[in-house]
Amino acid sequence: MKPTGRGRGVSRGRGRGRAVPFAHHYEAQGLLQRGGAVSGGTLEPRLPRRAAVETGGGLDFAAVVGGATVGAHIDAFEEYNLLVGESDGGAALPQREFDSLKRKAHKVLESGRIFVTWRNLSMGMDCVNVGPHSRCFCGHSYKAHAWWENKSKKPRCRCKGCACPSFSYLPGRGAQHARCSCKHLPEDHRSARGLPAKCSKCACKCFAPAARCACGAPYGDHATIVETVHDRRAAGRSTEPLWDERSETHAVAGGLTSFASLAPGVDRAALHPSLALPRPTASRRPTARRRRAGRAGAAGAARSRAVAGGPRPGLRGLH
Ligand SMILES: [Zn+2]
Ligand SMILES: [Zn+2]
Ligand SMILES: [Zn+2]
Ligand SMILES: [Zn+2]
Ligand SMILES: [Zn+2]
Helix, strand or coil: CCCCCCCHHHHHCCCCCCCCCCCHHHHHHHHHHCHHHHHHCCCCCHHHHHCCCEECCEECCCCEECCEEHHHHHHHHHHHHHHHHHHHCCCCCCHHHHHHHHHHHHHHHHHCCEEEEEEECCCCEEEEECCCCCEECCCCEHHHECCCCCCCCCCCECCCCCCCCCCCECCEECCEECCCCCCCCHHHHECCCCCECCCCCCCCCCCCCCCECCCCCEHHHEEEEEEEHHHHHHCCCCCCCCCCCCCHHHHHCCCCCCHHHHCCHHHHHHHCHHHCCCCCHHHHCHHHHHHHHHHHHHHHHHHHHHHHHCCCCCCHHHC
16 A cells, blocks of 8 residues: 555644644554555445545545544554554553653653664674664564663663563564574574573574675674764764654664665665764874875875765765
């Protein structure tokens, strides 16, 4: 089902004070699930019948349903889904709890959210920027972890019964996750605390996938890194904001800073080194380098400046 663009902007532009009760997200979910039938006029249940959302085969995001626009319901659904994830165990949080989670997200954005990446330690390259849907070794998504932990830098898992002490990236694509070279699954290697451990199905001592990362290095050369905005700035790493900083959901953005963040580190580095690597120290001190090496040094510094701080053609427009 493809949403129509119409009316989408109405809800997107809503102010922080005019929050839609998140309980509407279930209604939005209902609308989405039945989206294909909207044009047929055969909609059964609750909201769709009450609301005239039939707009030539698509959803009308500006239509008012249950006191808010369809677009606002969908935004409310997205917001709840991102801040809570599967940590509610399938039972919606009371509105009061959700409101306090939103305040937490707002505070975290003001003090600086955490950036979570999966880094090749020898190259210093952020091979994967962890996002809300990235999977932890404990089996739960990043959004279900304590994404507000910018002091301890240990986003523990919030799912009931999970003792995972801090998010640990599980490599994979989509729903497919890397198997260990013993052929067994990550869950066969999961300890009671959700950490990698010896295999429960064979004599294999540790989780070590045979597949390599896109950077060419084995998985074992990588580690999950949790940094604050200050850590990243000090290291000369990208801390660019996402395209719409007003939304509280950005507190759970992990390592994402732009659309390019979703590509593997090697591809981002090929586009522009600063998208995956720390800025070279020399380029941050061009004057010192000039003094040291004279004219040739100045030319070199200008070159590195162009690499480290120059415009990013084709990417800026996407922010
Ligand atoms: Zn976890
Ligand atoms: Zn967990
Ligand atoms: Zn194994
Ligand atoms: Zn095994
Ligand atoms: Zn890598």
